[in-house]
Amino acid sequence: MSSFLLNVLLALIWTMAVGRFTLQQLVLGFLxxxxxxxxxxxxQGTSRYTRRVTRGLRFAAFFLKELVLSNLRIAYDVITPRLHARPQIVAVPLDAQTESEITLLANFLTLTPGTLSLDLSSDKRVLYVHAMYAENPEQAINQIKQGMEMRLLEVLR
Amino acid sequence: MIVFVTGLLALSGALLMLIAAVGLLRMPDFYTRMQAAAKAGTLGILLIVAATGITLGSVSALLHAFLASLFFVLTTPVAAHLLGRAAYLSGVRPWVLQDELAGRYHTQTHELGSGRAPTASLPGIDQAEQASS
Amino acid sequence: MTERLVGLPATSLPLTAAMVILVGALLLALIRIVRGPTIPDRVIALDLMASLVVGLLLLLGAVLDLLAIVDIAIVLALIAFLSTVAFASLIERRTRE
Incomplete structure (x- = not known):
């Protein structure tokens, strides 16, 4: 975390050196x-902060891509007369363990491709997901685990 | 240039929200309707927030826009989860090929089994469905 | 204030068009509220209507160059979220009894 503080400090010093405290200068200083x-x-031996930020950025890019794709897919489905959805409710066994990991995973799933998290089992081991565009439950579970969950845990851990 | 960008953002956002509304009308059951509304609706409002922030242009407006989009991204899934759970418990049947949630809820306590370590055999949700409909 | 409304600059034409589209979407969501058939269907339609009004307010703020309207929109979004949560817990509590 101290690397993050150093980064913020450098951004502030940059704005001081330039002499203008504007958003653009602050962002530029941060970069x-x-x-x-x-x-x-x-x-210093560790590059945790750098790695985390790059992974976070990669995840953000992945998330934005999925967000746009899922919206185009639903839009296509809504506009064209035939319905292509194959809705099913699947039980996804979770690798995510802490509450924040599960919360983030469930939130991101709801926002992305044809999946909507309905509920979490009381023992927090299975997430029930309403999936719209998978051939069968196995495929839906695989897509979720190897797509969103793997990438999210990579960033968080 | 900026006018072009904001116009494009606002129009595509509005069109996405229109698609969400059409999806709400056309989708076959509650859960698919919720998918359409939750996804297209969220991205639509995010684009409109971005358009407004860029049009107003000040630092304060951009900060407002950022906080507003954070708010939408965080709350929509929560609302969808709570409403989906409530709908399922109140007996709204999903139009699905396969329902792995069927019979997993405890009818009285609403505890949800994982199907991993089997709890004592529970009465399925079907009784609650008949009672409420 | 009124002269701002009357003499809209031509640059805000796309924003105005977007507002018209949102009003159309509002009407569609209203049909879903009337049709139902279940209460959760109506709640999700109501939630979408709230988002649509938030979108309308945001665009109005952009057209009129008023940041205060953006604040109003955020508060409305907050209220809509809380009411959806309240409806959900109401629906769930009713089935438990």
Whole structure:
């Protein structure tokens, strides 16, 4: 976390050096600060912060892509006369363990491709998901586990 | 240039929300309707928030827009989960090929089994359905 | 205020068109509320209607150049979320008894 503080500090110093405290300068300072941290951090032995940020960015890109794709798919389904949906409710066994991991996973699933998390079993081991565009339950579960869950846990852990 | 971008954002957002509304009308059952409303509706409102933030342009407006989009991304799934659970418990049947949730709820306590370590055999949801409909 | 409404600059034409589309979507959601058939169907339609009004308010704020309307929209979104949660817990509690 101290690397993050260093990054923020560098951004603030940048705005001071430029002499204008605007959003653009702050963002620019943050980006430049991140570059500095990315170079300095490996010298200290750990590059956790840098790795986390790059993974987080990759996840954000993945999430945006899925968000747009899922919306186009639903839009196509709504507009064209025939319904292509094959809705099913599947039980997804979870690798995510802590409450925040499960919450984030369930939230992201609801926002992305044809899946909507309905409920979590009381022992927090299975997430029940309403999936719209999978051939069969196995495929739906595989898509969720190897798509969203794997990538999310990669960022969080 | 900025006018072009915001116009495009606002129009595509509005069209997505229109698609959400059409989906609400056309989808065959409650759960698929909720999918249409939750997804298309959220992305639509996010695009409109972005359009407004960029049009107003000030730092404060952009901050407002950022916080508003964070709010929408966080609350929509929560609302969908709570409403979906309530609908299932109140006996709204899903139009599905396979329902692995069937019979997993305890009819009295509403506890949800995982199907992994089997709890004592529970009366299925079907009785609650008959009682409420 | 009124002259702002009357003399809309031509640049806000796409925003105005978007508002018209949102009003059309409002009517469609209203049909779902009337048709039902179940209460959750009506609740989800009501939730979407609230989002649509939030969208309308945001675009109005953009057209009129008023940041205050954005605040109003955020508060409305908050109320809509709370009411959906309240409806959900009401529906669930009714089945438990």
């Amino acid at each position: 430049l600060g991140f570059l500095v941290v990315a170079i300095v951090e490996p010298l």
